[in-house]
Amino acid sequence: MTTTLEDSEKARSWKELGLVDVLCKACEQLKWTEPSKIQRESIPVSLQGKDVIGLAETGSGKTAAFALPILQALLNNPQRYFALILTPTRELAFQISEQIEALGANVGVKCAVIVGGMDMMTQALVLAKKATHNNSNTRTLKYLVMDEADRILNMDFEVEVDKILKVIPRERRTMLFSATMTKKVKKLQRACLQDPVKVEVSTKYQTVEKLLQHYVFVPAKYKDVYLVYILNELAGNSFMIFCSTCNNTIRTALLLRNLGLTAVPLHGQMSQNKRLAALTKFKAKDRSILISTDVASRGLDIPHVDVVVNFDIPTHSKDYIHRVGRTARAGRSGKAITFVTQYDVELYQRIEQLISKQLPLYKTEEDEVMVLQERVMEAQRIAKMELKDLTEKKGKRKKVADDDTEGAIGIRKRLKGGKKKAK
Template structure:
């Protein structure tokens, strides 16, 4: 990847034992680090005290906006970064998911817009469509008093409709890299030559999703004289390279350890044979009824099948994955947020960046292949100081992956207690739900499933009538 360097102004009976133990890991130090120009400055930091929004120097309209949003006090990333960003510095922020990163970059952008309003003021890049919509909602809430206009430019939506929205000259554009490049290259009259702010959220994910070329094109056509914010959960070599190419003399804010899970999170595992995975998951959902769940799976097909199976068992479950159309993805999110659905069966597309406040329990139905994804999945709960529970379902095939996770986070997960007799009572019902879900999935993949099932049902009714007459 070649970036154009910016100019220098700038876890049954058949298996009874848990996985073997791992080596003891050193405890992570609970110290935050603020760096300026790459030099640690913790020795200059005073002991942290509660900081108010007023002390950060926000304007009266912004103080009212954060109050209206229910933000009682700044989060750590906000408390550490805003004094610099409000004074005009570029920022690279490393913080755990759910730490308030969106507010950390949205507040200074809206404050600057108050002082110097203009269209196409800021471009915010996000790795997923859902995250882009969420960021846009926060910008609109923060800028409600001044009539701030945003445009969400993502794939899966009509490009002509998006061009019309861009022609209305919004203040803030929140986009996925691929689609904004489409518009920069093909939408007549659209350019970002007057852009004042560039923000890249979830930068590590942007790069893992192979958006390097798109980022390069964007950096090539926007002004070098601009403010740039880069926020990421992890600092990878690719992120470092992007930092060098896009930021000028940045202040680096680190408010979390490299692979740390939040303190309010209770982490458990259950160790089960693969063939009983569905029934044990159903047991957990029954035992913890009344909570909201995000259930993570490995593939789009798993998301559909598990959601169908759970619905056949009477749960309010909906899928969320990359093969759904954009309107369906948004509909799934909205149903879950509103409480209309209690279980969101998601692929990793939803493991980063989505702030769904009422998530009580995260279940890793499939152990993530990449250990770092565990951090982002379980980060959906215990957000912003709240408590939460994460349970990982480990089969005989997942032991090595599970050990890697424990190794990565430097702690042992505790075994979640289960009643084997109670689990087996559910087996017959779950098996029938699996069978029906498999039929439904097969019909949906072949197309016209409802029509085919309707014809079969009609033939069976007619056959029954004939049998009755005999």
């Protein structure tokens, strides 16, 4: 049976939640003064050994909500391969690993991160050093966590999740955290949780209070000019700019670089090493503008994001919540500006309907905007040529790789044929 806890006055300190001193100290070292709503609701339930479904808005502190009970259980029963945490994106996997190792630094906790897009052999060696990983030892697993469960399922990982559920022990604690409760998440809940407690700290889709949200109505052909104007107006801030496609992410980054702005792209077609390098540069403030597809809209905690710009309006209204949740995190303030062209009005109205708010117009001076047009057009022209060069180089590399693959297959076939004749 699933029950729902109301968001009532709960414990105000880490100690009152039932955490041991070493973990309370770890929270203090990370400058977490008091638990967030989701942490106050879910940690005591988890410490009682119950399965948990946690529904909370993005940026609410879900990672610590599942990490702290796991670390406390691990202190009571030290062993290898204790918990498995599934996430929808590689970046989020690395971030969760960093946070768990920071929380468990005083007790020597180690995490192994296994993701697609990186060398499997290297990762297998890391896993072998840090955690036992053959099938017989998956039987020792005590915790399964699915973070951003709705996104895991929306990305069509259902088959992979089913396979994992078949090889891990039924006798385990399961925690399922999600921003939204979709039909797929309900189905997953029935499949893998035992009499869970549902912890819900926000019953409707909402954005955090300290987030100032605006829209700006722009003619589609002048989107780039308006973007440059806003970046100039708010200079000195750090920006995350969301685009709908990988191609537009690269094009916009090239455009801004040609105008002397420190921009770095992040999208799903980049290699994992390049994605991590882009994030590192932005986190270290070497770059003040991160231009991304929705690969970075969920879960990533980059403390210094001041402004989120929805350069391309999200097709799915719920993605708006996740995008703007990259700023105004953990009690800080932030700003979000959404570009609305003549083609986006219906999509924009859906967003306002979802968040139950009518957003104010971000004031722009058209004369001042259009002064930038000539410079932006020149930067667009250069960016277009650079993008063409990049595409051609990528095409050549792919052809060489395909030729190498075909050549290798041909050699293997000939060798097999030779072996048969030798017999």
